[in-house]
Amino acid sequence: MLASTLLAAAAAAAAAGAALATPGPQLADISALTFRSYDPVESETLVDGFFSTSGHTNNWAVCTSRFWFNYRHASPGGDALAPLHVANTLSMYRTVKRLGIPDSNIILMLADDVACNSRSKFPATVYNNNRRLLDLYGNNIEVDYRGYEVTVENFIRMLTGRVDEHVPRSKRLLTDDRSNILVFLTGHGGEDFLKFQDAEELGSQDLADAFAQMHEKKRYNEIFFLIDTCQAESMYKRIYSPNILSAASSLTGESSYSHHVDFELGVSVIDRFTYYNLETLERVHREDPNNLADLFATYDYSLMHSHVGIRNDLFSRPLEKAGTLVTDFFGGVQSVELTERAYQLSQKAAPKESHNLSAIGSPDAPRLGALPSGSPSPRSYNNVLPAFKNTLGVLLRTTAAFGLVGAAGFALSQI
């Protein structure tokens, strides 16, 4: 229909002596056909497969818990609660693995001292249930950061991508702008901070800045930030980057509670918020149609004893009615695209020698010198050190300055 009208117009225009004589469309029509009309070849309906609706292609999860089971500073609440946070994290780790996120896409940070602790009656195991049905510390877990490596600095470095060059691939967060990330933090916290290893704190502003750095460098498509600590809502209050959904176990001013105690182990084994989340998530399977609004609807104050805080003002998609599926964050559902045809290649005999693939460029392109790989000098642990590069000069000047002042004072006193 378009073609016939164009041809008619072309004929008419030709008769009137337009810029382009017959045959074929006029310049303006060429322009319209090329740039503004529907191109059947590039049409997306030719592609068959299964694609996620949120536009993400891979899922990542960052699960952290840090509580140092530290006997020297045995604070009253300290020893009792340590297995709890590890069990929270491992339960969440097990859930996301079961739903399909591979180990290469999970960063697990644990102060990993609970399973083999001499106080534990069941060595080499971590349970999240007093019936001890499931050993979370099984034989298929991969802890990326353990013990001393769990620090605020490493956490921020991992999130923003500024790791040292010797850090292995499994410890890096290799996300891109089509990754959905689930960030799960648990431990002890207070207003605007989260405790790390009894010695440090992660501030809510630092966390918000780290997310902002990730947004600047397009390191995520969407983030679901789940946090289970006391006064957890304060940790997400300062986030200001788009596409981040947050859920916290308690509001500012409220504490989060543990669920039950295993009397043989002598410690609480799981927190209420994580426990009720897991109850719902255990029924989720890889192709589950439930959305996050359904998950949030299962939260109940009478069971959790704390109000759950949800922040979705930065999140653009709706949470209900197939807007955001639970598996968009917890599962590793991958899109697939069927390959319709193969590219016709001529039959080749095996070559005599193999091609050398490295360091080949096209003949007319100049080769620059090799790029410096990372920092040429070893990483200095004291970041103020470079300021004193001219130490000798500075020392001399300072001595001279004070010497002058001293001389001036002496001279004055003699007046």
Add this chain to the structure above:
Amino acid sequence: MKVSLEPLSTRLFADRRTHIIVAIWLVLAFAAPVWWKTTEVYRAPLPFERIRQCDTPEALSLKLEVDIHLRLSGSAAASLSHGDAARVTEQVQRGISQVFSEAAPQSAGSRRVVLAFSVDGAVDPKSWPSDATPSDIDASLGKEHGRNGAYDVFVDCSSQTESVYVGQNRALFLQLPSGCSKDLIVSRTIATLSGLFGSEQRSLSKLYAGRRSRDIDYKSMRTVKYAPQYQIVLSLLVGNPQDNIVTWDIEKAANAYIAPFLESLSNISDFTITSQILNFAQLPTVPDDQRQSDGSVEFTMRPKSLTSFINSAEWNLASVVSLAPPINLILYIPPASFSPLVLLHTDGSPLASNAFLVPQWGGIVVRSLPKNTPRVHYSVDALHHIMEIFVEQLRGLLGVEQTHIVNSAQLLSGVHVQYASSPELGLTRWEVDRLFRARTVLNIVDAAQTLTSLANLLEQLSGMVVPDHIQTLVARSLDSIEHAKLDLEQKRYSSATFYARDAITSAEAAFFDPAMVPLLYFPDEHKFAIYMPYFVPVTVPVIIAIIREVRLRFGGTLSRRLSKKKTA
């Protein structure tokens, strides 16, 4: 022993006190600048203005110049009257420029990338020998014909029907019927060139518009994120080696089929190929079974169940050797209990290639083996068809756009359009050129944005140490951006690709340097909080003392002067 202190006169006492207070203040006055200078953090000076200038819309509005050489053959020249040949060139130039000037929206403050054409033409009777087909001439041009950004259009007027043949070596062949007029040549040339470069212009305009809407863009979802190095991992996964032990001649096959393909892209990224064989590779989901008419059972999987085909928990596909992002190409042999395994379309029709692609990750080919074949060896010839599928999947994953003329049915109605493929390499020079141009533009833009983010971060945190190597990297990145833009203007596309790649690599190295963590540097409020408990209790008496001294010394004269003024 009796110590006698000399009685101080009040005058001497007052002078001594003044001397002491002045001495203390002199020390403070001399020491303060010394302290300030020595506690300064070392910040290598960065060219912030240059960085800001690089990210403006004017700086990022690029023009890609393409040269078109029209070669009119003897028969074409014969049908044209004298002097028409020059007019053909001129009209094509005007027409193309007009069409492409309407391509990108011209709003102020927006960045745009446009293609600009310069056409020149000549009558070259030897360019198209009679009885030569376009593909012969194309083959005779050879792979090194022309350069990125210079293309030939051969026009011949001696055939019965009209046809267009897009060759693989940067050449376009128009066959027009005998007795073609100037207008026919002009209009067909303009339509063909617009259609051919139109899809490139469309994708360049979309690239700058960004991914704002939520609709699915398959091409950007499928293409792996750019990295200067990739490793291609070829894996043979055998479901159950008790049914079949499978081996393959992968090194020879990869060197024959995949290595030349990747070498032609070496200007953009470096590729390494590794391979492995994994046994006992179980599927995480069970395929559906269908009973066939002849009594055998066939196992099928549809796209929905293919989403969980990759058993990431058990298949060890991650490499610990290299940090380069992997692209996985998998040949999967299902166990006999699930053979033959057939992949279906969503509507149930079988898929001919039995292969699928996971966007941004890799590709998988499923091949079922016949029963009772305990040992199978895939030779290079047997791997030929699988390599063809892998090459097709690699093209999709690396963002290679198929050459086609937009809306050819309407732009060139009645014309037979044919596209050459490249059986030797897997890529035609048109496709490589287009990929290089797109990648160059993207790299320049990304490098400019990365540098701007770095500048923002550094300005925000005035206490952050900036080591010298950051300054070197930033300067190198800026120089590479400018060099790349200069090369683009002067149509040296290979050099531009190289410098653009260097620009983005340096910019990312600077931005992701381990020293750039904001957490390690204290904001100014912390510094006040540390110094104040020490210095405030010390400075308060000193300040009060000097105020008292000044008032004692000059207060008397001041009040006397004031009272003098009053009385006078």
